[in-house]
Amino acid sequence: MATVLSAKQGLLKIADAAAARAFIAQLANATPAQRQAQLLTQLQLLTETGVTGTPRLQVLELLRETTFETQHARNREYWGQPVPFDDATRETFTRSIALWRSLADAYESLITDMAEAAELAGHAALVCYRAIRCTGFTMNAHNRAYHAVPGAVWEQLHRLYAFAESAGVIDTPVSESADGKSTVNLAYLQIVLTQRANPDSLSLLQMNTIDRALAQWVPLGGLSLTPVATDANVALGVDLGSAEGARRLKNLQGDNLRYLDLEKIGDKLRQTAVALKSQSPDKLGLGPIPREVCDKLMLSLNASWLAPGTGRVDERKAVSFNVLVSGTLAAMHFNISGKPFSPPDAGLHSRARFEMAGFDRVDGPTVGEASMRSRTLETWTVANQSASGILGMCRKPTDTTRLTQNQLLGLVAPNGNTYLGFVQRLSVDSEGVTWLGFRLLRVKAQAVAARVADNQIPYDRALLLAGVPGSEPQTIVVTPGTYGPGRVLDLHDGKPRQIRLTALIDSGSNFERATYNAA
Numbered sequence: 001m002a003t004v005l006s007a008k009q010g011l012l013k014i015a016d017a018a019a020a021r022a023f024i025a026q027l028a029n030a031t032p033a034q035r036q037a038q039l040l041t042q043l044q045l046l047t048e049t050g051v052t053g054t055p056r057l058q059v060l061e062l063l064r065e066t067t068f069e070t071q072h073a074r075n076r077e078y079w080g081q082p083v084p085f086d087d088a089t090r091e092t093f094t095r096s097i098a099l100w101r102s103l104a105d106a107y108e109s110l111i112t113d114m115a116e117a118a119e120l121a122g123h124a125a126l127v128c129y130r131a132i133r134c135t136g137f138t139m140n141a142h143n144r145a146y147h148a149v150p151g152a153v154w155e156q157l158h159r160l161y162a163f164a165e166s167a168g169v170i171d172t173p174v175s176e177s178a179d180g181k182s183t184v185n186l187a188y189l190q191i192v193l194t195q196r197a198n199p200d201s202l203s204l205l206q207m208n209t210i211d212r213a214l215a216q217w218v219p220l221g222g223l224s225l226t227p228v229a230t231d232a233n234v235a236l237g238v239d240l241g242s243a244e245g246a247r248r249l250k251n252l253q254g255d256n257l258r259y260l261d262l263e264k265i266g267d268k269l270r271q272t273a274v275a276l277k278s279q280s281p282d283k284l285g286l287g288p289i290p291r292e293v294c295d296k297l298m299l300s301l302n303a304s305w306l307a308p309g310t311g312r313v314d315e316r317k318a319v320s321f322n323v324l325v326s327g328t329l330a331a332m333h334f335n336i337s338g339k340p341f342s343p344p345d346a347g348l349h350s351r352a353r354f355e356m357a358g359f360d361r362v363d364g365p366t367v368g369e370a371s372m373r374s375r376t377l378e379t380w381t382v383a384n385q386s387a388s389g390i391l392g393m394c395r396k397p398t399d400t401t402r403l404t405q406n407q408l409l410g411l412v413a414p415n416g417n418t419y420l421g422f423v424q425r426l427s428v429d430s431e432g433v434t435w436l437g438f439r440l441l442r443v444k445a446q447a448v449a450a451r452v453a454d455n456q457i458p459y460d461r462a463l464l465l466a467g468v469p470g471s472e473p474q475t476i477v478v479t480p481g482t483y484g485p486g487r488v489l490d491l492h493d494g495k496p497r498q499i500r501l502t503a504l505i506d507s508g509s510n511f512e513r514a515t516y517n518a519a
Contacts, residue, residue: 012045016055020062027066032073036095039067043102047109053117057127060106064130067103071096071137079144080204082402082509083428093145100141104134104156111163125172128164129184132157136191143199143207146405148429151243158240161188162256190218192238192260195245197304200427201437203405206297209281209289213272213301216285220264228261234307236260266306273298316386323392324412325380327401329479329511332410333461335418337447343459344449344492377401380436389424392436401434406508408477409438420445420463420477422508441465443472446493450478453488453498453519464493465513473515475505483512488519 014020023042027035046059078085078093085093107130114121135157142149164170164184173181197210222228229235232249239247241256249259273295275284281294289297326332333341378401380392390411394401407423425437443465450462460479467474476489476499487501498519506513 012042012049012051014042014046014059014063015049015051017058017062020059024062024066032070033092035066035070036074036099039063039070040095040099040102043099043106047102047106053110053113053120054123056106056113057110057120057123060103060130064103067099071099071141075141075144080404081145082404083146083426083434084397084401084403084432085145093141093147096141097138100134100138101153104131104138107131107134108156108160124167125164125169125184126174128160128167128169129174129182129187132160132164132184132187132191135160136187136194139191139195140207143195143202144204146200146426146428148200148427149195150430154243154245157188157191158238158242160184162240185223186218189221189223189260190214192246193218193221193265193305196236197301198425200435201300201405201425202297205287205289206293209286209294209297210301212285212287213269217265217268220268222261224259224261227259228263229259236262236305262305266302269298269302269306273302316384316391318384319382321382321414322379323382323390323414325377325392325394325401326410326412327377327403327407327510329408329461329463329477331377332408332418332420332445333447333463335410335412336445336463341449341461344496388442389421389437389439391425392438394434394436396432397434403434403436404509406506408508408511408513411438418445420465422506443468445477448491448493450476450482450489450491452482453490459490459492462491464491473505475513475515476501477511477513480507480510480512483507483514489516 013023013026023038027038030038043063046056051059074092074096078089078096081089084090107127110120110127111124114124114127120127135153138153139149139157142153161170161184170185170188171183173183176182193214194210199207202210223238227235227237227249235249236246237249237252237257237259238245239252239254239257241254246260272284272286276291276295276298281287281289281291286294326335330341378394378398380394383391383393385391397403403423403426405423405426409421409423411419411421413419419440421438421440423436424439425435427435429435446464446466448462448464449459451457451459462479463477465472465475465477476491478489482489483501483504485501485503489499489501491497491499499516500519501514501516503515504512505515
C-alpha cells in the first residue's frame with residue numbers, strides 16, 4: 001500500500017469533477033468490496049495531492065452518493081455479527097471505518113483552505129455538515145459492530161462543531177437529500193443523543209428505532225452556551241475539548257461546555273410512550289418493532305437522556321476474580337448436570353437401542369458429540385458485580401467465543417456453581433478487549449431432556465428454571481425453533497411427563513425461554 005500511495009501521479013483518478021465522473025462510471029460493474037477498496041485508495045491519494053479548495057469539494061460531492069451506496073452494501077457483512085470477528089468480517093469492518101474516516105477527513109481538510117479561498121468559505125456550512133455527518137456514520141458503524149467509539153472520533157466531532165459555531169453556520173440550512181434540509185446543529189445533537197442512548201446495550205432493531213425517533217424529535221432540542229436546567233444531576237452537557245460524549249453536568253468540568261436543551265424532546269418521548277398503549281410503533285413512525293420492546297426502549301431513553309436513577313438500582317462494587325464462560329446450551333447443560341448428556345432410552349430409535357445393547361454404549365449414541373460440545377469456552381475476569389449482574393472482560397477472546405446481544409451464557413464461579421444469564425451489554429474496545437455486561441438469572445436451573453411430543457424426534461438438552469413467587473414464572477430453556485404456542489413437549493427429568501408451552505418470554509441466538517403448564 002505504501003508503494004502505491006507514494007506514486008501519486010497517474011494513480012489519482014479523481015483530480016477534478018470530470019475525472020471523478022469517469023471514475024464513478026468505471027465502478028458501476030465492480031463488486032461492493034472492489035468499489036470500497038478503490039474509493040478508499042482514491043480518497044487517500046486525494047489527501048496526499050495538491051487538489052484543494054473548490055475542485056476538491058466538487059469531487060467529494062460527486063463521490064458522496066456512491067460512497068454511501070457502497071458502504072450500505074457492505075454493512076450487512078459486519079453489522080450485528082458476533083464478536084470477536086473472524087478475519088473476513090474484521091477486514092470488512094476495518095475498511096468501512098477507514099472509508100468513513102477518509103471522507104470525513106477530506107471534508108475537514110477544506111476548512112484549512114477557507115482562509116485563502118473566499119469562494120470556499122461561502123460553503124462553510126456544507127463542509128462542516130458533511131464532515132460531521134460522516135463522523136456520525138463512523139460512530140454508527142462502531143455501534144452496529146459492538147465496538148467502542150474511539151476517542152479520536154469524538155475529538156473530531158467536537159472540533160468540527162466548534163469551528164462551525166465560530167464561523168456562525170450552525171443553523172445554516174444544508175441540503176441533505178431531495179427530501180429536505182438540515183443543519184450542523186441538528187446533525188451534531190442527533191449524534192450526541194444517539195451515542196447517549198447506550199448503543200452497546202441495544203439490538204440493531206432498537207438502534208434503527210432510535211434513528212427514526214430522533215429524525216422526528218431532534219428539531220425540538222437544542223444546544224446552548226449557558227445552562228438550560230438548574231439540576232446538575234439531570235441536565236446533560238458536552239465538553240468540546242474532550243474525547244467523550246454527553247454527560248451529566250455534575251460529572252463535567254472544563255471551560256468549553258455546551259448544554260443540551262431536551263425539555264421538548266422529553267415531552268415528545270413521554271407522549272410517544274402514552275400513545276404506544278393504543279397505537280403500533282409503526283403508526284408512530286418508529287418502524288416495525290414489537291410494542292413491548294418499544295415500550296422498554298422508551299423507558300431506557302428516558303433514563304439515559306432525562307431522568308437518571310430510573311434504571312439500575314443495585315449497588316455495584318469493584319471486584320477481580322475469574323469465571324469460566326460457556327456459550328452453548330450443551331455446555332451449560334453439562335456444567336449444571338456434571339455429566340455428558342444421555343438421551344432417555346425411550347427416545348432412542350431401534351437402531352440406537354441395538355447399538356447400545358450390542359456394543360455396551362451405556363451413555364447413549366451422542367456421548368462422543370457431548371464430550372466435544374460440553375466444554376467451557378474460556379476464562380473471563382469479573383471487573384464489578386451487583387445482585388443482578390456483572391461486568392466481565394476478556395483481553396484475548398478466542399475465535400470460538402461468539403458473543404451477541406441477548407445471548408444466553410453460563411458462568412462457572414470460583415465456588416463451582418453455575419449461573420445463567422443474558423448478554424445485556426457488549427463492546428470491544430480500541431485495544432481489542434471484549435467487555436460483557438451480564439444480567440444474572442437468580443433462579444435454580446435443572447438439566448433435563450426434552451423434545452416435541454413425537455416419538456420419531458430425539459430428545460435434546462433443555463433447562464428447567466424454577467419460578468419465584470410474585471416475580472418469575474417457571475420456565476423452560478430450549479434450542480431455537482422449538483417454541484410454538486400451545487406446543488406439547490415430552491420432558492424427562494428422571495421420569496417422563498408432558499408439558500404445554502404457554503408463552504415465549506425471551507429468545508436469543510442460542511435459546512428460547514418459554515413458560516409452561518402440565519399438559
